[in-house]
Amino acid sequence: MSLRALLVTVLLSILITTSAVVVLSFLFLQEQLFTVFPSELVSQASNSLFVLFTWQGLGIILLTASMMLGLYVLLERLLVSRIRALLKAMTVFAESGERIVLSNTSSTPKEIWELVDVFDKIVEKVEASHKKDLEVSRVKSDFISTAAHQLRTPLTGIRWALEALEKSDLSDELKSLVQNAKDKSHELVSIVGTLLDISAIESGKYKYVFTALDVESVAEEVAKDFSPMAQKALISVYVERGTSNLPKVRADKERIKWILNNLVENAIRYTPEKGSVRIHGEVHGSKLLFMVRDTGIGIGKQDKNNIFERFYRAQNAIAVQTGGNGLGLYIARTVATDHGGDLTFAPNEDGIGTTFTLSLPIAVP
Ligand code: ADP
Numbered sequence: 001m002s003l004r005a006l007l008v009t010v011l012l013s014i015l016i017t018t019s020a021v022v023v024l025s026f027l028f029l030q031e032q033l034f035t036v037f038p039s040e041l042v043s044q045a046s047n048s049l050f051v052l053f054t055w056q057g058l059g060i061i062l063l064t065a066s067m068m069l070g071l072y073v074l075l076e077r078l079l080v081s082r083i084r085a086l087l088k089a090m091t092v093f094a095e096s097g098e099r100i101v102l103s104n105t106s107s108t109p110k111e112i113w114e115l116v117d118v119f120d121k122i123v124e125k126v127e128a129s130h131k132k133d134l135e136v137s138r139v140k141s142d143f144i145s146t147a148a149h150q151l152r153t154p155l156t157g158i159r160w161a162l163e164a165l166e167k168s169d170l171s172d173e174l175k176s177l178v179q180n181a182k183d184k185s186h187e188l189v190s191i192v193g194t195l196l197d198i199s200a201i202e203s204g205k206y207k208y209v210f211t212a213l214d215v216e217s218v219a220e221e222v223a224k225d226f227s228p229m230a231q232k233a234l235i236s237v238y239v240e241r242g243t244s245n246l247p248k249v250r251a252d253k254e255r256i257k258w259i260l261n262n263l264v265e266n267a268i269r270y271t272p273e274k275g276s277v278r279i280h281g282e283v284h285g286s287k288l289l290f291m292v293r294d295t296g297i298g299i300g301k302q303d304k305n306n307i308f309e310r311f312y313r314a315q316n317a318i319a320v321q322t323g324g325n326g327l328g329l330y331i332a333r334t335v336a337t338d339h340g341g342d343l344t345f346a347p348n349e350d351g352i353g354t355t356f357t358l359s360l361p362i363a364v365p
Contacts, residue, residue: 004076014064022057030046033046102119145196155185191325210251215288215360230277235268235275235277264292292356300314310330
């Protein structure tokens, strides 16, 4: 029950009780008259009493009603509206982090003043700790970016040296060692690239180029790019188009392709032979949902809250794929939310495999 409804109920109850007391007093006195006065006088006295009680009772009831109304207005202004304003400020802060400054007047009750004061202190504390988090995150991003830049040049040098060495006259054993070292250096260069991507996205330095994008075509490009890898793993990757064309979304093509690459690559890597990866889209309100559904190893309940954390890899994934850095999904989700969309996943209804859903806002024509 709301405070306002409670107030109205209490005030109405007082009014009804007052009216009941007036009526019951009249009935009681009327009954007493029979015992005090001779019967011939009772009717006359009863009439006079009725007139007296009617006017007096009406007066009392009207007075009580106007007092109750006054009290309601006073409590509404002093209590209910202030508590509601505080509640609104709290809700806005909790939902958007925006701060609404509440003005306190001298008529505000002391307790409400104190409540507003406590809320202000909480807001200040949260804002200070958020500022500190941002600063730590900026320093971390700067460090990652500097370290990644520093690593990139020598790594590229190592890769070139290995490529040159590979072409020279080497024994089969040495050739395989060099090939292995070259593969590892490729992996390292790709990790360094990912780290640079993370720091650019986190620090807001990455500038998105938003256009009206046909994601289904991008998905087809991705499926085609991955078909050699899929064929090798005996997995079918396909885009399932509906009967009508899907609307375009407001998105950065390069980044969305990056997300789809990541989802499709994961789907292939974490799906055993003879499995399938199906990509399809559907409209949901103002969003376009893009699903990548595999018949793979799935994501266990114990991992479901950590999959989007940086560097997190589930045990079942590590068991089937030693390579991987646990950064792809973290970046993919950050990019999706930067677009005003999201990236989520759910186990398939038949219990085999996972479906990742990328939602993006439909472009306004
Ligand atoms: P990586 O694949 O390099 O480990 P990601 O950030 O792309 O990093 O994925 C994080 C983790 O999420 C993976 O290590 C794996 O445990 C899990 N995962 C991602 N995609 C799938 C999938 N399609 N099926 C099962 N597990 C997945």
